[in-house]
Amino acid sequence: MPSYKGYFIDLDGTMYKGKTKIPEAAAFIKRLREAKCELMFVTNNSTKSPDQVAANLSNNHDILTAKEEVYTTALATADYLNQVADKQHRTVYTVGESGLNDALIGAGFTFSENNPDYVVVGLDSDVTYHKLEVAVLNIRRGSKFIGTNADSNLPNERGMVPGAGSLVKMVEYATQVKPIMIGKPERIIMDMALKRSGLKRDEVIMVGDNYNTDVLAGMGAEIDTLLVYSGLSTKEQVQTKAKLPTYQVDTLDDWKFE
Incomplete structure (x- = not known):
């Protein structure tokens, strides 16, 4: 599988399910950090600050996260309006x-x-x-x-x-x-995240559990996608789609990278 400099990662259904841990999530993030990949948690949640999201990941799900690694739809909205106003x-x-x-x-x-x-x-x-x-x-x-x-x-x-x-x-x-x-599945949040990261489209992959938000957002922004079957979308649903994700895995443990 190709290597990526950056990973845009969904939260609910991918890193956790509500208050419940997804066992493979923390290990996945650890492997990415060891590989020196850049991480950005991209979420449609507009109610929480990056500090609050990072604290939840760090304190409740064993995923040590800095607020700078969190990109909410609230931040994307502000970045978009700052660009057009x-x-x-x-x-x-x-x-x-x-x-x-x-x-x-x-x-x-x-x-x-x-x-x-x-x-x-x-x-x-x-x-x-x-x-x-x-x-x-x-x-x-x-x-x-x-x-x-x-x-x-x-x-x-x-x-x-x-x-x-x-x-x-x-x-x-x-x-x-x-x-x-602004938010997933629209392209705007992905374009704003790319701009903030400084990475190119072919250097990033979007990781998520929801075909209709995470995967379609990646596709719309011409970014490769990794769909993990730990949350909303099922294999039966996805196989009916005209365009499939770039990659599909049962759990994040199954994702192999250089």
């Missing part, structure tokens, strides 16, 4: 949590409920009618509509709860405006 148009309104808000503040954006340049909708466990109302009215008045990611549901101990995509769809329905989507 000029100096005069840097106000935002968000439906989201601290991870998203902190990333936008860090990129130099300010918050406004009145005619912001951008309305960003992400996962928000404290969402209210008022928040959605402000988002909808501003988009209908001309604010550009950004969605962090299209995940319809998230797994937790109670079951499949609504994900960010459910809120994005609600706002889309009320405005009849299609958002610019």
Whole structure:
């Protein structure tokens, strides 16, 4: 198998399942570090800061991680807006949590409920009618509509709860405006991750458990993909697809590299 300088790695379903460890994950990361590969954990989670994600990996899953190795859809959203916004148009309104808000503040954006340049909708466990109302009215008045990611549901101990995509769809329905989507399976998060890493497309592989997010994101960005059957996608589902991942493994222990 070819060697890669960098690995973009999904989290839930690949490194862990909720609060449950995936036994092969820590050993996989250890092997990559020993091989001097660059790592970036690429996640659609916009609610947590890189510090929080790194702490969870380090403290709960035996995967020692620095915050600089974590790339959330919140950071990707901030990087994308920083790229497209000029100096005069840097106000935002968000439906989201601290991870998203902190990333936008860090990129130099300010918050406004009145005619912001951008309305960003992400996962928000404290969402209210008022928040959605402000988002909808501003988009209908001309604010550009950004969605962090299209995940319809998230797994937790109670079951499949609504994900960010459910809120994005609600706002889309009320405005009849299609958002610019940032997270997997869209290409934007991959392009932003590549830019941040400094690596070329053929130097990186995307590793994940979900064909419809991780693999399609890699394909869309012309990046090789490794699908591991430790999470969502099954072999039966994947074999029906017109285009297969570059590589497929049952567990991360099965991945051999130079």
